[in-house]
Amino acid sequence: MNAKLRVATYTYEHTEALFDGRVTIEGADATFETDPLVSNIFQRTVERRYDVAEFGLTYFLRTFDLDDSPFLALPIFPNRNFRHSSVFVNAAAGIERPQDLAGATIGEFALYGHDPGVWIKGIFADEYGLTPDRSRWVIGGTDHPIPAFDWIPQPVPDGVDVRHAADGETLAAMLESGEIDALVSVDVPRSLLQGSTRIARLFPDYETVERDYYRRTGIFPQMHIVAVPRDIALRGDLMKSVYRAFCEAKEIAQRKYRDGASKQHMAVVTPWFSRHFEENRALLGEDWWPYGVAANRKAIDTFLRYHHEQGLSKRLLTSEDIFAPALLDT
Known part of the structure; x- marks a missing residue:
């Protein structure tokens, strides 16, 4: 049976x-x-x-x-997903590199240590000497308020300052206003997508940084x-x-994209997709999403x-x- x-x-x-x-x-x-x-x-x-x-x-x-x-x-x-693209900063906060986040207040989506947060905190510690205890952390929703997830353990290590955003607060609004200095989030703030100049990415050319990260480490997070x-x-x-x-x-x-290369991916609506696919294939290999x-x-x-x-x-x-x-x- x-x-x-x-x-x-x-x-x-x-x-x-x-x-x-x-x-x-x-x-x-x-x-x-x-x-x-x-x-x-x-x-x-x-x-x-x-x-x-x-x-x-x-x-x-x-x-x-x-x-x-x-x-x-x-x-x-x-x-x-590569995670350098998940870090956003208040454009007026003077944060230009990861080391500048020491002493900063950083928002984090959903819970302390969501998956992108674990990755980028680890990368910052390994590559820039910035450990999480050197910043303050505010947990919440990026564009929509979310309550604390009470259905999963939420450990917070000793020596790390973590609080949840107040009811009705969103991390994107707090970032725009300067109430927090930076944000680590799986979601891109909607205001940034709409052209806000008050929010910027910590790594403006994040694709170049992420490709370099993969070349050096072989890690696709x-x-x-x-x-x-x-x-x-x-x-x-x-x-x-x-x-x-x-x-x-x-x-x-994956086969759909490999086979589509011979026709320059005419079924895909994104211009220059074939060029992007070639670059990814050269870097990541034939099975670019391995199990x-x-x-x-x-x-x-x-x-x-x-x-x-x-x-x-x-x-x-x-x-x-x-x-x-x-x-x-x-």
Whole structure:
């Protein structure tokens, strides 16, 4: 009898084939759910409403400090992004480089140590000597007020000044007014997209900085993994089927771009996309969005180190601690 699986993930182009049935999970009767707010999927995952679910990497790791950690991960990374582009500053604050954030008040989206925040704090510590305890932190929503996420552990290390924004406050408005000096956020402030001159990026030419970061480190930062309750994660053949299905769906999306290169991607509405694709392919390789432990070990182990150094994990976890055993050799 096939296993019944309730699967939840955002509808990225590399998961679309799972939703429309082009790819199925062998040995499973799977139903797929999504949500416009991926954090809603995270909360329902914590509430154990899914059998297989996309989960923010920091949200997942925080559960390892519970008395009975409920999940293991599959080495599937639905969401990843370079993070130098996630840092915004008040244009009048005189902040021109990461070292200038020492003594500054910095807003952070959603919780202290959201996935982009863990990455960029770790990068700042490694490459610029700026550790989180040298700044003050205000947590909240970028353009919409959000309450504290009370459904996930929110550790704050000793010596770090962290508070939540007041009711009704948004971090983007606080940044424009100068109430905070900088912002780390997965969301770009709407006012910046609309042409505000009061907000700027810390790295104006962030693409060049991020490409250099990849050339030097080989790291393409992951934001999310796929989490599975431990009892299901130990069903090795089933986990291999889930993994293969996500890989196949991703390959369909990637193949579309590889095949489209011969026609200069005439199905894509973005001008000069083919040139951009060529640059990415030359830098990132044929599989520019890899799944599996081997291709992602350095990046994941780096995030695990950052998570521990920033006081968000009580112990330094390893890839062997967090991934389903049957997929450690992927």
